[in-house]
Amino acid sequence: MRRWLRQHRYALLVAVRRLVTQPFSSLANILVIGLSLAVPIIAASVLVSAQPIASEIPVSPELTLFLDPSTSNSDAVSLAETLRNKRSDAILDTRLITREQALQSLKANPSWSEALAVLPDNPLPDAIIVTLRDSPDLALHANELAQEWRNLPQVDSVQLDSDWVRRLEAILGFIKIGLGMLAIGVALVVLATVFNTVRMQALTQREEIGVARLVGATESFVRRPFLYLGALTGIVASVTAIGLAALALQPINTALARLASQYGAQFSLHLPDPLSLSMSVALVAILAALSARWSVTRNTRF
Incomplete structure (x- = not known):
């Protein structure tokens, strides 16, 4: 058990070092993924903020x-x-x-x-x-x-x-479908970005990987740092996306408050609950790790 933990600790430290030693490349990848993830988070904020309004309005005609x-x-x-x-x-x-x-x-x-x-x-x-x-x-x-x-x-x-309530429900259903398609597109962006990042890392460290294999390193030992690299990139990018979405909602809420006050109402957008955001971060980390595994498997066959 201690050996297993030591190996994972080593792989995590290697992944962190690779992120830190290439700050420009790491920051660019994180921003690309973070900006892509911020869009569905804002869309989800619109959805979760509008759903209570539709549910509280009586739909009995x-x-x-x-x-x-x-x-x-x-x-x-x-x-x-x-x-x-x-x-x-x-x-x-x-x-x-x-x-x-x-x-x-x-x-x-x-x-x-x-x-x-x-x-x-x-x-x-x-x-x-x-x-x-x-x-x-x-x-x-x-x-x-x-x-x-x-x-x-x-x-x-x-x-x-009740006609307008039913129209609102139809619009929310359309937003759900659009959000699902948007999530698929963002997932592809995450997979492609992490795949390319790990590919470049694997090609850069081609000689190091070859020496590690000559001295008896297993394939799991070789791949593990890259998996952690992908997962860390996904986690940091997800947290960055949540921060960007929170910042974007501030001017949006200011404009919404000004608009709603003209109708004597109050309305604002808020981020999804912490549990949903945490699950999203975990899902992005898993997708990034899977993409890293796929990339390192394809690009370390030498």
């Missing part, structure tokens, strides 16, 4: 019926009751929001209060919000009801409020 301005308050109340009683099997609840209530709600928002103050009268219509019951064909059923209620004489327009 709500239909909003905007009534004709000429509809009286009593007719609006009667229509809400009629809808609930007529389609009680499909409707969970109906809620009437009068134009006065809608105006007061908007005035409470600083983003709208100044604009509404200059209007001579209330431009908002009465609205009935209909919450539907869960069903296997919920989306299809909601579209059918919306089409039916658009033909009512008191109804000016019907809006399916």
Whole structure:
């Protein structure tokens, strides 16, 4: 056991020495891999920051019926009751929001209060919000009801409020696919960069490897420093990528905060959780070590 640990300690020290003795080459490789890895980390930050927003928004369809301005308050109340009683099997609840209530709600928002103050009268219509019951064909059923209620004489327009949530979920699904393809591309960059680095090291130390074999060094002993070299390059590049991504998110969050404040909201991007980042670092180190093994096997056959 001590011999095994001593051999690995020796291989690790050799790998560190090779990194330090060629600082320009090592730094260039680390920056190439680090910049490549920073892109999917930022994309993952967008994904993990947007997912909670989509998950917290109720996706149960709500239909909003905007009534004709000429509809009286009593007719609006009667229509809400009629809808609930007529389609009680499909409707969970109906809620009437009068134009006065809608105006007061908007005035409470600083983003709208100044604009509404200059209007001579209330431009908002009465609205009935209909919450539907869960069903296997919920989306299809909601579209059918919306089409039916658009033909009512008191109804000016019907809006399916959950449509934009479903679009957001579709966008997030598209980002996931794009992130997966991006990760594959970055993995190829890591493999190619480490492969070329180890290849150059093996060719540079061709005579040293030949002498080591003549004195009885095993193939494992010869390859082990190169494997550590690849793994160390991957680890340092991954940590560098996380730092670059964190720095890049600062100006992005500043711009997002300025944009979100215009809508009275708060939103910022944050890095994935430490466990995910640690697993990513370990995965990159494994890929780099495998690439190093492949390279040293191909380029030390002499």
